[in-house]
Amino acid sequence: MSLENLELFEVFVRSSRGLDHKHVGSLHAEDAEHALDYARDCYTRRSEGISIWVVKSADICSSQEDDAPEFFDPSDDKPYRHATYYPLPKEVGNM
Amino acid sequence: MNSLPSDLERAFQAKIDNEYKIEPKDWMPAGYRKNLIRQISQHAHSEVIGMQPEGHWITRAPSLRRKAVLLAKVQDEAGHGLYLYSATETMGITRAELIDALQTGQAKYASIFNYPTQTWGDIGTVGWLVDGAAICNQVSLQRTSYGPYARSMIRICKEESFHQRQGYQIMMELAKGTPEQKSMAQDSLNRFYWPSLMMFGPHDSESAHSAKSMKWKIKRETNDDLRQKFIDQTVPQIEFLGLEHPDKDLKWNEERGHYDAGEIDWEEFHNVINGNGHCNRQRISHHVAAHEEGAWVRDAQNAYNAKMKARRAEAA
Numbered sequence: 084m085s086l087e088n089l090e091l092f093e094v095f096v097r098s099s100r101g102l103d104h105k106h107v108g109s110l111h112a113e114d115a116e117h118a119l120d121y122a123r124d125c126y127t128r129r130s131e132g133i134s135i136w137v138v139k140s141a142d143i144c145s146s147q148e149d150d151a152p153e154f155f156d157p158s159d160d161k162p163y164r165h166a167t168y169y170p171l172p173k174e175v176g177n178m
Numbered sequence: 179m180n181s182l183p184s185d186l187e188r189a190f191q192a193k194i195d196n197e198y199k200i201e202p203k204d205w206m207p208a209g210y211r212k213n214l215i216r217q218i219s220q221h222a223h224s225e226v227i228g229m230q231p232e233g234h235w236i237t238r239a240p241s242l243r244r245k246a247v248l249l250a251k252v253q254d255e256a257g258h259g260l261y262l263y264s265a266t267e268t269m270g271i272t273r274a275e276l277i278d279a280l281q282t283g284q285a286k287y288a289s290i291f292n293y294p295t296q297t298w299g300d301i302g303t304v305g306w307l308v309d310g311a312a313i314c315n316q317v318s319l320q321r322t323s324y325g326p327y328a329r330s331m332i333r334i335c336k337e338e339s340f341h342q343r344q345g346y347q348i349m350m351e352l353a354k355g356t357p358e359q360k361s362m363a364q365d366s367l368n369r370f371y372w373p374s375l376m377m378f379g380p381h382d383s384e385s386a387h388s389a390k391s392m393k394w395k396i397k398r399e400t401n402d403d404l405r406q407k408f409i410d411q412t413v414p415q416i417e418f419l420g421l422e423h424p425d426k427d428l429k430w431n432e433e434r435g436h437y438d439a440g441e442i443d444w445e446e447f448h449n450v451i452n453g454n455g456h457c458n459r460q461r462i463s464h465h466v467a468a469h470e471e472g473a474w475v476r477d478a479q480n481a482y483n484a485k486m487k488a489r490r491a492e493a494a
Contacts, residue, residue, distance in 0.1 A: 101199030
């Protein structure tokens with residue numbers, strides 16, 4: 084079987100209980116079940132994880148790098164969304 | 179039932195005792211699931227209903243900057259509602275069921291939002307005290323035992339700090355303003371202080387869900403401990419504003435290292451919880467109306483989906 088007939092999967096690993104799954108890379112596999120096995124062999128050889136998600140790369144819809152400035156600019160002019168925009172007198176402690 | 183805990187239950191409790199997080203696909207006792215669905219969805223409903231008392235002032239905010247800030251805050255609350263509904267849905271309940279439970283009164287939300295926001299000062303107090311009390315609770319819940327809930331709490335706490343600070347800033351401006359402005363701040367503090375203390379729920383000795391929730395580490399600190407924290411931290415904040423403290427029985431207790439506080443009016447608390455606050459009916463009927471008026475958006479989404487599906491079928 085040639086590689087072209089295999090599907091590309093993105094791999095996400097949860098490094099320990101309570102943390103988010105993080106994207107670690109991708110691999111080719113014939114289906115999701117095999118992708119899980121390959122991901123275990125490829126990405127968790129040194130006990131990097133306790134849980135793995137695999138998702139077909141084709142199923143990921145991504146924002147476009149080239150459009151990033153326009154796509155994200157709505158938050159550029161809103162400094163008031165940050166706590167540090169509001170100076171606090173030291174007498175009142177943390178907020 | 180007096181049956182002994184099963185192996186599954188013992189293994190589950192051992193995970194909790196070892197500070198392991200529980201994740202959606204793990205086995206969990208039915209009571210844990212039920213308790214969490216109740217608590218997280220109640221939390222989600224509070225974020226969403228909480229938009230109403232503040233939304234009320236968006237068109238009346240005293241400057242364009244204040245309007246932008248308030249809009250950003252209300253937008254955050256909608257986002258927090260979404261994080262929490264999604265976390266609840268990981269337990270196998272649908273969004274439609276959750277919304278139905280809110281609208282039919284089976285599910286509750288924080289009683290504080292049944293109080294009206296009558297003046298601009300109330301927008302200051304809501305941010306400072308109401309969000310402040312919520313933060314005390316949420317900081318503690320970052321360590322809750324259910325993974326998706328803990329992770330949404332971490333995200334929410336990062337965003338909440340701005341909410342409390344913008345509220346306190348409104349109060350600082352009013353407190354150093356004209357006598358009328360200062361008395362507006364005082365009046366608002368007087369009305370919101372006690373209901374903010376009620377946000378932590380009944381005393382530990384009266385709390386229906388506390389013992390189980392502590393054992394399962396859904397809750398990490400008790401109602402009374404969290405309330406004490408809030409009372410202590412609020413004292414210097416009121417002093418700095420130069421306002422009078424609404425609790426006339428408040429006294430520093432050297433031995434405990436905490437303030438002793440006056441008793442909460444629990445009759446008012448139960449009245450508001452049981453539907454007789456100023457705005458209970460208004461909050462729910464507004465939610466129902468907004469939901470019904472928004473039906474065309476959901477219909478449009480479905481129509482779009484159907485159209486795209488048909489187009490893809492045609493092309494294939």
